[in-house]
Amino acid sequence: MSSPPTSTSSHDQGRATVARIYDYLLGGKQNFEADREAARRLLQAIPDSANIARSNRLFMQRAVRTLAEDGIKQFLDLGSGIPTQGNVHEIAQAIDPNIRVLYVDIDPVAVVVSNQILRDNPTCRAIEGDFTRPDLILDALADGDLASVIDLDQPTAVLYCSVLQQVPDDRIDAVVTPIRERLAPGSAMVMSHISATVADRYDNTTVSEGKAVFRARAATEITLRTDAQLAALFGDLTLLEPGLVPLNEWRPELGEPDPYAAGPTPSPMRGAVAIDL
Template identity: 50%
Template sequence: MANADPDFSNRPSSARIYDALLGGNHNFAADREAAQGLLAMIPTAGDMARANRAFLSRAVHYLLDRGVRQFLDIGSGIPTVGNVHEIAQRRIPDARVAYVDIDPVAVAHSNDILKDNPWACAIQADMRFPDAVLDHPQVRRLIDLDQPVGLMLVAMLHFVTEDSAYEAVARLRQALPIGSYLVISHGISDTPADAKEAEVTALYRRTDVSAAHGRTRDQILQFFGDAELVPPGLVWVHEWPDGGDGNANGMAVVAGVAAL
């Protein structure tokens, strides 16, 4: 696999760290080392990654049940086992999925996985510039912005700085028609994991992102704008969509889905 950076395998990436936490095989030694470092700081990091992946699966099924047939997954990482196209196309073979990630290596891995799939693609883009995402030729080829879209921002907004995150998400919401849905999971502050924020941020600064920080529930709710959250609202990631008793079980990630 060609890449412009000859040292890419020696520099961890957020996407490949996530893949390593999930037990995937699309990662390098540097990513596995970073994942182990993250687990040393936050022992539940692997559990959170798996809970987040399970939430993604439930959210995709929820959207399929409501007639959504196309998905824009931003900050997608590497679409290994259990990702959006696999879940959606198992039920709807021509469901369309456009993956977007900032990491060129993750995108190269993704396109290798998707090379025989005419209904899915992966592009390299920065979500802080949403028009570049929305106007990308491959996104335009697959995603019809006149039809409902499932916008997936799963475990990625905590890697986007405050000054650009809200504006970018608002622009993406604005571009989508009625009948679309916004799916978000996000690291939350004021948990035991939040005490490690400085160390976690230092780890991720070695990767393709410059920040890794939780937000409060109120701050996360702002990403949904005026959109109506479906029950049970913004809850711990492992509790959606059934709610629960509020026991975080070591989680530091919340999730919600809103109808646009």
């Protein structure tokens, strides 16, 4: 990772972004004071926040490894974030160096840093894009240039890792369904998401304070979802075992540094991997 942080415009440093807050929580360097301050406030409200982020990365890595081992050759990572350790292409290409990955993020820092580390990786690319505009994503992939990275007529794994809680209920179906329905047979969808069960674990004030940090500092509204709501997002796809579960319970691996592995309390995020049989 390069340091100091990559700046893409003179306005970057005024307001926090979700990508850079998350980068800070994971111990990354691609963040500014506004992001660090937002992350500190988040940690004050929800001290578990960094553990939640770490556990999410480990889930994403296990899901990618599983799908790469099952023979998926292309990964579309929507809301991919700022690269840290164990990025999708590293995990997948350790299994098959020819696997292709397209990273899509709305945050220019995430895209610039991703393309820096992908410089010598001709089968992977990062683009700036808004996954809440699936029409634009699908148009971009229909274009000859990007279609050489992701050919949607071939089995593709779409990743929505810790991103869909940023989409309100009245938009979520319109955001996810067009992408899911465009997938070719043999494709897969990976999702991780903050669970509505956080409301059982933390009191209302704690949850409200956590949401308020994202609202005030990063202009982002967080929506919690129940298991039923999350399961519905997979449509007709078939959930792989063990289904939709706390992230640390999705095919845990021995010796993994998951902060929730040994404790009595599971991750407050749910995750699942589903395939189109």
